[in-house]
Amino acid sequence: MTDDIILEARGLTKEFKGFVAVKEVNLQVRRGTIHALIGPNGAGKSTVFNLLTKFLTPTRGQILYKGKDITRAKPADIALMGLVRSFQISAVFPHLSVLENVRVALQRPLGTSFHFWKSESTLHELHQRALELIEDVNLTPWAYHLAAELPYGRKRALEIATTLALDPEVMLLDEPLAGMGHEDIEGTAALIKRVAASRTVLMVEHNLSVVAHLSDTITVLRRGEILAEGPYDVVSRNAQVMEAYMGTGGGAGHA
Amino acid sequence: MTAASQTTNQAAPKTATVALRGPDAGTARTALLFAVGLAVAGAAPFALYPVFVMKVLCFALFACAFNLLIGFAGLLSFGHAAFFGGAAYVTAHSVKVWGLPPEAGLLLGVLAGAFLGLIFGVIAIRRQGIYFAMITLALSQMVFFMALQMKFTGGEDGIQGVPRGVLFGIFDLTQPLTMYYAVLAIFVVGFALIWRTVHSPFGQVLKAIRENEPRAISLGYRTDRYKLVAFVLSASLAGLAGGTKALVFQLASLTDVQWQMSGEVVLMTLLGGMGTLFGPVVGAGLVVTLESYLAATSLPVPVVIGAIFVVCVLLFRRGIVGEILARLPGAR
Numbered sequence: 067m068t069d070d071i072i073l074e075a076r077g078l079t080k081e082f083k084g085f086v087a088v089k090e091v092n093l094q095v096r097r098g099t100i101h102a103l104i105g106p107n108g109a110g111k112s113t114v115f116n117l118l119t120k121f122l123t124p125t126r127g128q129i130l131y132k133g134k135d136i137t138r139a140k141p142a143d144i145a146l147m148g149l150v151r152s153f154q155i156s157a158v159f160p161h162l163s164v165l166e167n168v169r170v171a172l173q174r175p176l177g178t179s180f181h182f183w184k185s186e187s188t189l190h191e192l193h194q195r196a197l198e199l200i201e202d203v204n205l206t207p208w209a210y211h212l213a214a215e216l217p218y219g220r221k222r223a224l225e226i227a228t229t230l231a232l233d234p235e236v237m238l239l240d241e242p243l244a245g246m247g248h249e250d251i252e253g254t255a256a257l258i259k260r261v262a263a264s265r266t267v268l269m270v271e272h273n274l275s276v277v278a279h280l281s282d283t284i285t286v287l288r289r290g291e292i293l294a295e296g297p298y299d300v301v302s303r304n305a306q307v308m309e310a311y312m313g314t315g316g317g318a319g320h321a
Numbered sequence: 322m323t324a325a326s327q328t329t330n331q332a333a334p335k336t337a338t339v340a341l342r343g344p345d346a347g348t349a350r351t352a353l354l355f356a357v358g359l360a361v362a363g364a365a366p367f368a369l370y371p372v373f374v375m376k377v378l379c380f381a382l383f384a385c386a387f388n389l390l391i392g393f394a395g396l397l398s399f400g401h402a403a404f405f406g407g408a409a410y411v412t413a414h415s416v417k418v419w420g421l422p423p424e425a426g427l428l429l430g431v432l433a434g435a436f437l438g439l440i441f442g443v444i445a446i447r448r449q450g451i452y453f454a455m456i457t458l459a460l461s462q463m464v465f466f467m468a469l470q471m472k473f474t475g476g477e478d479g480i481q482g483v484p485r486g487v488l489f490g491i492f493d494l495t496q497p498l499t500m501y502y503a504v505l506a507i508f509v510v511g512f513a514l515i516w517r518t519v520h521s522p523f524g525q526v527l528k529a530i531r532e533n534e535p536r537a538i539s540l541g542y543r544t545d546r547y548k549l550v551a552f553v554l555s556a557s558l559a560g561l562a563g564g565t566k567a568l569v570f571q572l573a574s575l576t577d578v579q580w581q582m583s584g585e586v587v588l589m590t591l592l593g594g595m596g597t598l599f600g601p602v603v604g605a606g607l608v609v610t611l612e613s614y615l616a617a618t619s620l621p622v623p624v625v626i627g628a629i630f631v632v633c634v635l636l637f638r639r640g641i642v643g644e645i646l647a648r649l650p651g652a653r
Contacts, residue, residue: 145541159532170529171540173522180550182523189522232540
């Protein structure tokens with residue numbers, strides 16, 4: 067595993083009308099690793115996430131992607147650079163079929179996205195690739211259903227398939243396991259592990275236990291600041307982290 | 322249209338076993354409905370007053386253009402009268418004063434709609450929801466006051482006595498039936514373009530934006546540009562409807578650019594079913610029919626239409642066609 071940094075935040079700060087949501091966060095995501103960003107509610111995880119993906123503009127600080135400053139880039143642009151995010155609330159296109167959901171992500175490289183005079187059938191060449199991606203996340207029986215009809219866990223799987231369709235170098239997953247039942251958590255965690263084999267994953271999660279065996283590096287946030295960072299064994303023994311997590315910290319150690 | 326449905330059918334067999342609903346059941350139904358509608362429209366002038374049917378067709382095209390924006394891009398414009406009326410003035414002026422043939426007048430009308438649409442779009446597109454609607458309303462009011470003040474629009478009188486002329490140098494539009502079939506052809510072209518747009522690679526992105534804009538952005542789509550193209554397309558088609566209307570009634574007036582006109586097209590689209598292809602046509606037909614029947618009675622037209630609208634919104638929010646589609650098995 068190479069040790070170079072693919073995504074880096076320097077002194078990242080975000081203030082909302084005087085309230086400091088994120089304060090001086092320095093984050094380094096190494097290429098090819100699974101990096102988890104965890105913390106209790108209101109710790110600023112999602113804000114950091116939105117800053118990194120350009121959905122929010124930082125008040126201060128710098129974001130570097132592959133050594134390039136992307137602090138002022140637009141969200142659509144960083145997606146084209148290979149930095150693709152998911153959303154906390156499942157991000158599917160509900161009234162498109164599962165196949166169309168994935169196909170939307172695949173169709174941009176065809177260069178016909180503005181061609182309103184062309185037939186939809188010109189997109190059919192993408193179906194094979196789309197169905198492969200759907201197969202990858204075990205959604206084949208649902209391929210022609212509307213995304214709105216899928217149960218929650220399957221929507222998350224569809225979201226991952228759509229994100230994978232862009233073949234991103236870095237996948238940013240916002241609470242990919244939140245709200246899932248036990249049966250879905252294992253499957254989705256395995257899926258994340260599998261797709262991370264060839265790319266970098268940065269994920270935001272609520273619970274330490276969930277990411278324990280999934281992540282190479284864990285960064286713990288509290289009140290907008292970094293509390294601890296390192297592999298699970300180190301982080302879970304950190305006194306401050308145990309305190310911040312109270313019961314859950316102990317539970318995590320047990321898991 | 323048949324060619325398109327054939328190609329999709331060829332791609333289908335592999336999927337048919339997996340799918341409960343094939344991807345092209347809707348296409349086949351649309352083609353059938355379209356054929357039936359076309360046959361009815363073709364026979365209509367022999368049963369009904371042609372000018373009345375032409376009015377329905379003009380408004381149906383206008384509503385379809387509006388629906389392209391709200392139904393497939395999720396943008397509520399409250400200023401579409403500017404494109405409809407603006408184009409009506411331009412077509413009327415170029416035909417009457419400059420003596421251009423009707424096809425050139427219509428083309429200029431479409432360009433006027435597109436140009437206004439581009440200006441509106443560039444200003445409004447970054448705003449969401451009610452702000453978008455308010456900006457389009459404000460801009461269309463500016464167009465209205467320009468129409469009121471400028472010389473060429475004829476102020477309160479409008480441009481009257483617009484000659485219909487000879488289309489492409491062959492079709493004498495002063496003949497009522499020729500005019501009628503020309504309007505029907507224009508409608509079919511406009512409708513076909515909308516159908517194509519909805520079922521195009523662009524239409525797919527547009528639907529994705531309507532469904533979940535942040536997600537579309539995160540997939541690398543610069544959504545503002547797609548929305549702008551949709552806005553200009555919609556404005557151009559509204560312009561085509563307005564220009565055609567000016568030729569049919571031989572008149573362009575302030576009624577066409579007034580904000581009530583923007584409201585009326587919203588009403589037609591919602592009544593018929595927004596986001597459905599045929600809904601705006603049904604809605605336009607209904608509203609125009611009601612207006613002309615009620616005009617002969619002593620009932621206050623806006624009150625009756627308003628009441629019908631309220632009942633519709635309360636009872637079937639998807640609109641007439643939307644509600645029918647929702648109850649059909651396997652409908653989308």
